[in-house]
Amino acid sequence: MNRKDLITACSAVVLSTSAWAQDPQQMPDDSWISISGTVESVSPNAFTLDYGDATVIVEMDDAARDADAYKLVKGDRVTVDGVIDDEFFEATSIEASSVFVENIGTYFFANPVDDETTRVQRTFAPVTYPIIEGATSIQGTITGIDREDETFQLSTGTRLVTVAVGEMTNNPLDDEGYQQLQTGDEVVATGTLDDRFFEGRVFIADYVTTMANRQ
Known part of the structure; x- marks a missing residue:
């Protein structure tokens, strides 16, 4: 999957009220999950998220964390958004569509911001301060x-x-x-x-x- 674009959020209210007004019938068939927690470890193309009760692997290509981007580190508090797919429960992992890093107020997106699925995802999961571990x-x-x-x-x-x-x-x-x-x-x-x-x-x-x- 092509991973690109680093979008910086000016504040936690990056999503406007008008964005929430989009027709729910236009949402994609696969549904989104949003989960918050603390980065426990980082590896190539993935990181481990501690959501309080346990941990989950979050898949995120290195292209979304290139030399010009922020490097996730242990202890970062983040909110991950992704799609629930057939392998979610068996593999206990999430393929991230976006990751919000609290301490720098920044979103890392997996797709261009004008992509329809990314736009829908952003209307579904606004981030609030402070990030609550395990909030889903x-x-x-x-x-x-x-x-x-x-x-x-x-x-x-x-x-x-x-x-x-x-x-x-x-x-x-x-x-x-x-x-x-x-x-x-x-x-x-x-x-x-x-x-x-x-x-x-x-x-x-x-x-x-x-x-x-x-x-």
């Missing part, structure tokens, strides 16, 4: 709901993930409140990543954002 977001379409277990099945494009909402302050699967999730809704689930995600494909949500409702 996954996006997809609800394919099934179990109100008794307080979970729903989220299709990320290539895999199904069980999202548990029982710990949320406002449960979107009960009969109270404005947000009532339904099968077919396009949502972003945000929480903290732990071993249950890689081992059992269970994601514990702190909150769920509805991007598009079922018609």
Whole structure:
């Protein structure tokens, strides 16, 4: 994959409100994951990310970290955005689309900024200060709901993930409140990543954002 362009962010609010207004139906079939943590080690074309509960390998070609670019080092706090693919759970690795480095306020992009998939990715995962280790977001379409277990099945494009909402302050699967999730809704689930995600494909949500409702 061709890796190029170093984009410097002037502030954490690099993404504008208008960017969030893009039509969710234009988003690609494969869904994005956003995860924050601390760089544990760096190797050619990859680095190890400590997200608090465990570590994950982040694949990133050296072309995105050339002589003119910043060199990732152990201890850097970063947010990684990438696509969940067929090998994600088996290989426990992420192919990065972009990496945001907190201490220099800079994005490293895998593709040109005018590439459609990169533009969509940037609308999905804005970075906030300070970076919270383990903070993660996954996006997809609800394919099934179990109100008794307080979970729903989220299709990320290539895999199904069980999202548990029982710990949320406002449960979107009960009969109270404005947000009532339904099968077919396009949502972003945000929480903290732990071993249950890689081992059992269970994601514990702190909150769920509805991007598009079922018609």
